[in-house]
Amino acid sequence: xVIVQINYRRPDxxxxxxxxRYTAATAAPFVVMxxxxxxxxxxxxxxxxxxxGIYLFADRAAAQAYLDGPIVxxxxxxxxxQDLTVRVFDVRQNMSALTRAPLPTRxxxxx
Numbered sequence: 001x002v003i004v005q006i007n008y009r010r011p012d013x014x015x016x017x018x019x020x021r022y023t024a025a026t027a028a029p030f031v032v033m034x035x036x037x038x039x040x041x042x043x044x045x046x047x048x049x050x051x052x053g054i055y056l057f058a059d060r061a062a063a064q065a066y067l068d069g070p071i072v073x074x075x076x077x078x079x080x081x082q083d084l085t086v087r088v089f090d091v092r093q094n095m096s097a098l099t100r101a102p103l104p105t106r107x108x109x110x111x
Contacts, residue, residue: 001091001103002063007042007052008075009082018043018051029071035062037104056091056103063088 010018022041030039037056044050057063066072067086075081096103 001037001093002057002060003089003091004055004057004063004066005052005087005089006055006072006075006085007050008084010049010051011080012049033066035059036066038102058104060088060090 030036035058037058039056040054042050042052042054055063055066057066067088072086075084091101091103093103
């Protein structure tokens with residue numbers, strides 16, 4: 001399993017306008033994304049205006065396909081999103097299970 005973490009500084013706009021962008025239609029591509037187990041949507045409530053997401057992918061190939069795909073390309077091209085950072089991490093499944101991480105049940109012997 002692989003975690004992708006994406007963060008960025010969102011555009012300077014009223015919070016209500018930003019929040020209006022979060023709809024079921026916005027989430028729809030992630031619901032059917034191959035290899036995506038789940039996504040957590042992030043918003044910093046401070047004046048820093050940071051947003052992003054934490055994604056759990058079944059494997060590195062699925063994570064890389066997302067990173068190479070149109071959603072991330074659109075984020076990279078969007079001049080309104082500043083300080084975009086993308087990080088990829090392997091999941092320590094055995095330790096994460098001990099601390100109750102919401103991971104799908106998999107054979108952890110391979111870790």
